[in-house]
Amino acid sequence: AQTVTQSQPEMSVQEAETVTLSCTYDTSESDYYLFWYKQPPSRQMILVIRQEAYKQQNATENRFSVNFQKAAKSFSLKISDSQLGDAAMYFCAYRSSEGAGKSTFGDGTTLTVKP
Amino acid sequence: EAQVTQNPRYLITVTGKKLTVTCSQNMNHEYMSWYRQDPGLGLRQIYYSMNVEVTDKGDVPEGYKVSRKEKRNFPLILESPSPNQTSLYFCASSLAGANTEAFFGQGTRLTVV
Numbered sequence: 001a002q003t004v005t006q007s008q009p010e011m012s013v014q015e016a017e018t019v020t021l022s023c024t025y026d027t028s029e030s031d032y033y034l035f036w037y038k039q040p041p042s043r044q045m046i047l048v049i050r051q052e053a054y055k056q057q058n059a060t061e062n063r064f065s066v067n068f069q070k071a072a073k074s075f076s077l078k079i080s081d082s083q084l085g086d087a088a089m090y091f092c093a094y095r096s097s098e099g100a101g102k103s104t105f106g107d108g109t110t111l112t113v114k115p
Numbered sequence: 116e117a118q119v120t121q122n123p124r125y126l127i128t129v130t131g132k133k134l135t136v137t138c139s140q141n142m143n144h145e146y147m148s149w150y151r152q153d154p155g156l157g158l159r160q161i162y163y164s165m166n167v168e169v170t171d172k173g174d175v176p177e178g179y180k181v182s183r184k185e186k187r188n189f190p191l192i193l194e195s196p197s198p199n200q201t202s203l204y205f206c207a208s209s210l211a212g213a214n215t216e217a218f219f220g221q222g223t224r225l226t227v228v
Contacts, residue, residue: 001174009155033214045205045219052214091157100213101146101165102173107157 002027004094006106013082014114020067021077021109023092030054031097034068034075039108040088048090051075079111087113117142121206121220128196128227136191136223138206144218145211147189148173149181151202152222158205164189165211196227 003026013019025034036048051059051068058066063083067076079086092106119140128134140147148163150173160173164183178200180192189208193200206220 004157006157035217037217043203043222045207045217047216050214050216093158095213097213099171100211101148101163101171103148103160103163103217104174105150105158105160107155 002029002032002094002096002104004092004104004106006090006092006109008109009107010110010112012112012114013079013086015082015084017082018078018080019082019111021079021090021092021111023075023077023106025073025075025092025094025104027073027094027096029096029098033095033097034066035093035095036064036066036075036077037091037093037105038086038088039091040085045091049077082113084113084115087111117218119206119208119218119220121204121223123223124221125224126226128225130197130227131195134193134196134225136193136204136206136225138189138191138220139187140189140206140208140218141187142208142210142218143186144208145186146209146215146217147183148207148217149179149189149191150205150207151175151200152205153202161191161204196225198227201225201227 149161162181207217209215
């Protein structure tokens with residue numbers, strides 16, 4: 001079974017600074033997908049970014065980028081120029097290419113942004 | 116508006132009283148899932164469905180039932196709720212495929228006393 005570990009229960013960052021949230025996972029599969037989701041205080045889960053394991057290039061979405069290290073099974077999220085609206089809980093998620101209905105989420109990291 | 120709708124948003128019930136949490140999506144998505152969110156435990160998948168009449172157990176299926184009779188609906192049934200099922204529940208849907216974005220409902224806060 002796959003596992004996803006987020007080792008930082010809480011992180012904080014100063015507004016306009018950069019912060020990196022870590023995620024590691026364990027799998028024996030070679031083809032899979034990784035996601036970062038954001039859950040603000042409203043509870044509404046929103047996709048931040050996704051990465052396909054067979055792509056070496058790291059995904060980027062505006063101020064959000066990932067550092068995907070397949071051999072190390074690491075998938076960290078970097079938020080640049082942090083904004084107050086980035087304050088939320090962030091979840092890392094794994095999805096196998098087989099049995100694609102099954103998803104495994106990490107425990108989450110609560111990010112605080114200080115003005 | 117494309118959305119996943121869960122009802123109710125909040126529910127307090129007593130141990131053993133059967134309840135159903137409804138979930139409906141209007142995006143014609145093939146995949147639907149139920150999750151529970153508990154402090155320190157993240158989101159754990161309860162059940163998922165990859166198509167009508169096809170359901171599979173997730174990581175924590177005990178005490179729950181689901182059905183997928185129509186593509187748009189995926190109700191979660193607690194036949195005999197217990198206090199350890201007190202949690203925040205999310206329904207999600209997505210297009211078929213492992214790389215597709217999951218769209219989540221607003222969540223249902225369930226308290227079993």
